[in-house]
Every structure is written in C-alpha cells, then in structure tokens.
Amino acid sequence: MEFSEVNDLREPRPHIRWGWACFGLVCVLITATTLANATGLIDLTGNKVLRAQVEALFDHREQAISEADPVGFLQDVDRTNLEFVVRQLTEFENLTQLPLADFGYTVESGRFNSAAVPESLLGEHRKQVHVMAVTVHYQITGVDAAPVAAAWLPVVGLVEDTWKIIGEVTEAPEEGGPLPQGTNGQPWDGGTRMSVIGKEESIVLMVPDDDVDLGWWLSELSWEALEAVMELVPEAEDLGVLITVARDPNIEQAHLTYTPERIGTVAGFTVLQYDQVPEWHAEAKAVTSRIIINEDAIAEYPAAKTLLAHELTHAAMNATGQPTGRPPLWLVEGFAEYVALRDAEGDLVATLAGITGGAAAAAGGLPSDERFRSATASDAYVLGWLACRMIAERYGEDRLLALYRAFDGQRDQDTVFSEVLGASTETISRDYATYAARVAAGQPR
Numbered sequence: 265m266e267f268s269e270v271n272d273l274r275e276p277r278p279h280i281r282w283g284w285a286c287f288g289l290v291c292v293l294i295t296a297t298t299l300a301n302a303t304g305l306i307d308l309t310g311n312k313v314l315r316a317q318v319e320a321l322f323d324h325r326e327q328a329i330s331e332a333d334p335v336g337f338l339q340d341v342d343r344t345n346l347e348f349v350v351r352q353l354t355e356f357e358n359l360t361q362l363p364l365a366d367f368g369y370t371v372e373s374g375r376f377n378s379a380a381v382p383e384s385l386l387g388e389h390r391k392q393v394h395v396m397a398v399t400v401h402y403q404i405t406g407v408d409a410a411p412v413a414a415a416w417l418p419v420v421g422l423v424e425d426t427w428k429i430i431g432e433v434t435e436a437p438e439e440g441g442p443l444p445q446g447t448n449g450q451p452w453d454g455g456t457r458m459s460v461i462g463k464e465e466s467i468v469l470m471v472p473d474d475d476v477d478l479g480w481w482l483s484e485l486s487w488e489a490l491e492a493v494m495e496l497v498p499e500a501e502d503l504g505v506l507i508t509v510a511r512d513p514n515i516e517q518a519h520l521t522y523t524p525e526r527i528g529t530v531a532g533f534t535v536l537q538y539d540q541v542p543e544w545h546a547e548a549k550a551v552t553s554r555i556i557i558n559e560d561a562i563a564e565y566p567a568a569k570t571l572l573a574h575e576l577t578h579a580a581m582n583a584t585g586q587p588t589g590r591p592p593l594w595l596v597e598g599f600a601e602y603v604a605l606r607d608a609e610g611d612l613v614a615t616l617a618g619i620t621g622g623a624a625a626a627a628g629g630l631p632s633d634e635r636f637r638s639a640t641a642s643d644a645y646v647l648g649w650l651a652c653r654m655i656a657e658r659y660g661e662d663r664l665l666a667l668y669r670a671f672d673g674q675r676d677q678d679t680v681f682s683e684v685l686g687a688s689t690e691t692i693s694r695d696y697a698t699y700a701a702r703v704a705a706g707q708p709r
C-alpha cells in the first residue's frame with residue numbers, strides 16, 4: 265500500500281517570481297515502503313495483564329479529556345520528570361481547546377521497540393519499562409467526517425509497584441526504522457500553548473497562543489483562498505480542514521520521517537490523515553488532510569494567500585478521492601499552482617527565464633515525478649504549472665480538472681490523455697515545448 269503522503273513541501277526561493285507570488289517550491293511526495301508491523305511492534309497478546317493494567321491509564325486520560333479535568337489527565341503521569349509533566353499539561357490544555365466530537369486512545373496489541381526508550385527513563389527505581397504503541401483517535405467538530413488516527417509512543421514504567429506514564433519516545437532507535445509518521449507532530453504537541461480560531465467553522469486554525477493576531481489574519485486569508493479554490497473545484501465548498509501554525513520544528517520533523525533531508529527547508533505542507541496508523545494497520549484508509557504551516561516561514565500578503573490556496577487545493581483534491589490512482593506530480597503540483605495563481609498577473613518571460621534551462625527545459629516533455637524530488641524541484645513546479653496553464657487555455661479549465669480526476673483508479677498517462685484530451689502524450693509534450701518557447705519569447709500562444 266501507499267501511505268504517508270505529504271503533498272507539497274514548499275521552499276521559498278525569492279529569485280523566481282510570478283508577479284508578486286513566490287514560486288519557489290519544493291515537493292516531496294512520500295511513498296513509504298514500510299509494511300505494517302515492520303516498525304518494531306512486539307506482540308503483547310501473551311501479556312494480557314500488562315496490557316489491561318496499562319489500558320486503564322489511557323482510559324483515565326480519555327475521561328479526563330471529556331471532562332476537561334487536568335488533575336485526572338495527570339493522575340498517572342510520573343511526577344519525578346518535571347519537564348514531561350509540564351509538557352503533558354500543555355498537551356491537555358491544547359487538546360481541550362479543540363472542539364472534539366470524538367476522542368480516545370487505543371493501546372495496540374503490540375508494544376514498540378524497547379530500544380527506543382530514552383536513556384534518562386531507565387532509572388533504577390523502575391522495575392519494568394515498556395514503550396506502548398498507542399493510537400490517538402480524534403475527530404474535530406465541523407472539520408472531520410470521521411475520527412483520524414495519530415501514533416503516540418508513551419513510555420510506561422513500574423514506579424513503586426504502580427504503572428505510570430514516565431515519558432514518551434522522541435527519537436527512533438538506531439535499528440528498527442523511523443517512528444510512525446506524525447509521532448509527536450500533532451497540533452497539540454510541541455510544548456507551545458495553542459489557541460483555536462474558527463471553532464464553529466469548517467476551517468479551524470490552531471496557532472501559538474501569543475500569536476493570535478497572525479491566526480486571525482491567516483483565517484481570513486484561508487477563506488479568501490478557499491473561494492479561489494471553489495471557482496475551479498466546486499467540492500471545496502464542503503471541505504473541512506485544520507490548519508496548524510507550528511512553532512516547534514519537531515512538528516515538521518515528525519512528518520518528514522521518511523525524508524529527513526527536507527527537514528528545515530519547508531514553509532508548509534498538506535498531509536493525509538488515516539483512520540488507523542498506516543504503519544501499524546495495512547488496511548488504513550485516508551480520511552482527510554491536515555495543513556501545517558511553519559510559523560517562521562509565513563510570508564506577507566499575497567504570498568501567504570497563494571500558499572494557503574495551493575495547500576487547500578491539495579486538501580480539496582485529496583477529499584475528492586485522491587490519492588487513489590494518484591495523478592503524476594506535474595499535474596498534482598501544477599494544478600495546485602494553477603489554482604493558486606489563476607488570477608495573478610505576472611511576468612511570464614521572467615518566470616521562465618528564472619528556471620534552470622529556461623523555456624528549453626520544457627523541450628524534454630512534462631517534468632517527471634523524480635524531478636519533483638531533485639535539487640531542481642522548484643523548477644519542476646514552474647514547469648508543471650505551465651503545462652496546466654497550456655491545457656486550461658487550449659482545452660478549457662473543465663478539461664484540466666477532468667484530466668486530474670481521470671487518474672482516479674488508473675495511472676496510465678497515455679490512456680488518460682487520450683480519453684480526456686483526445687491527444688497522445690507525444691502530442692501534448694510537443695505542444696508543451698512549443699508553448700513554452702512562445703511564452704518565453706513573448707509571442708502569441
């Protein structure tokens with residue numbers, strides 16, 4: 265199965281500009297080959313007593329969230345680790361800020377690789393220490409149609425003959441693969457107190473508590489951006505989305521476990537959410553998307569709106585049945601750029617001149633998926649956008665959208681081109697190279 269998909273990791277590159285909108289983007293699309301149960305889960309079915317005792321701890325927490333009871337939430341947390349206690353309290357406050365229609369913990373039937381236990385938690389007073397594999401299920405009112413799953417790896421230890429939550433795994437063990445994607449990267453994680461904006465709405469933002477003004481501004485921009493998306497993708501009207509403005513770099517890192525080389529280079533991204541943790545359940549199904557924006561990478565207007573429109577396009581297309589039979593990346597990213605920049609006026613000639621090889625880069629045909637993962641990935645966005653623009657101009661925007669949708673259930677580009685555009689890949693590639701050359705020369709297209 266394919267999972268752990270992160271659309272669109274964006275890296276601002278100021279020397280490439282399309283009018284006022286920054287174009288420089290980098291995408292990494294993660295298709296993990298890790299199979300379920302390959303991430304270090306050790307069978308616990310033979311240890312029913314441990315599992316039952318530990319489950320009680322998470323039942324207490326679940327109840328504490330539903331009753332907004334901080335004392336109950338901390339009841340089973342080991343008090344000797346003060347830093348962890350403070351982070352737990354922040355987590356509680358953040359969780360209870362969210363309008364939750366559903367919330368619960370599932371202790372998985374296997375425990376995680378015990379080599380992941382941080383050294384500091386292996387104190388002598390603890391007779392036994394285990395890493396539990398716990399799934400957090402939560403559903404945000406007005407946003408999620410069903411609960412989504414997030415992986416959590418709490419460490420439980422026997423403290424004076426009582427099981428306590430003594431910490432959590434923050435780093436993958438040297439052997440056994442990365443932590444499940446998103447571990448410690450949830451909107452309530454990161455140790456920053458968060459505020460929620462738009463509790464009654466279908467676009468909810470979670471922003472650092474001391475940056476609420478930014479949150480309101482982004483909220484307003486999100487609605488404007490969504491309107492732009494709706495002009496092309498009518499289903500976006502029904503879109504529910506949570507946008508997290510992340511301060512802690514660990515939030516980003518948690519989602520880039522399969523592409524650590526991208527850490528520290530992205531402004532924002534859209535990440536699929538599943539009904540179960542895909543690394544632990546091969547049958548996990550996509551439910552919705554979350555958008556994460558790095559707080560220190562938020563650009564000024566209108567680039568921030570472009571970023572939001574791009575991400576919202578991904579979320580809307582994911583909601584319409586993608587990424588099953590996912591289209592090629594030039595279409596996924598090019599379409600998101602096309603929607604986000606549809607009304608922009610800009611200097612086409614300068615835009616094309618700004619990429620490696622200029623317009624001639626289009627002579628090689630539509631950019632491959634690999635190109636979106638290469639050092640010249642930001643150029644691939646321009647090339648993908650240009651292809652979408654050509655198709656929209658020559659065949660109409662309806663046909664561009666139809667082309668995207670036609671990949672649902674099948675991935676063969678020749679078949680889709682022939683069905684939707686009545687043209688072969690060869691013809692489209694040739695037209696595309698000519699189109700790029702004309703655009704670059706400022707000639708009629």
Ligand SMILES: [Zn+2]
Nearest residue numbers: 271272597600
């Ligand atoms: Zn993207």
